Amino acid sequence: MKIGEKLLKLLSKKYEPEQMLDRRFERYDISFKTDSEGNPILLFIGERGVDGNIRGERFVRVLVRDRDGKLLKDHWDAKGKT
Secondary structure, eight states: OOOOHHHHHHHTSOOSTTOEEEEEETTEEEEEEEOTTSOEEEEEEEEEOTTSOEEEEEEEEEEEEOTTOOEEEEEEEEEEEO
16 A cells, blocks of 8 residues: 555644544544654554554654754655554
């Protein structure tokens, strides 16, 4: 699975710091965890089961900054099925 442009737009926004947020995106359930700055860094996408966990795919965001805080790398890595 690949993250589409619409979902990337949603994930590029800032949210509450250090929270796990649950949303519905088109036909998928998504949950994402934010870092201390409010950037989504961990994404689960798929179908939510009765236990509340998502069965689907897991993605991890790579954010690399230089010493001045300038963003050098920003991409999502697929980590497999959940």
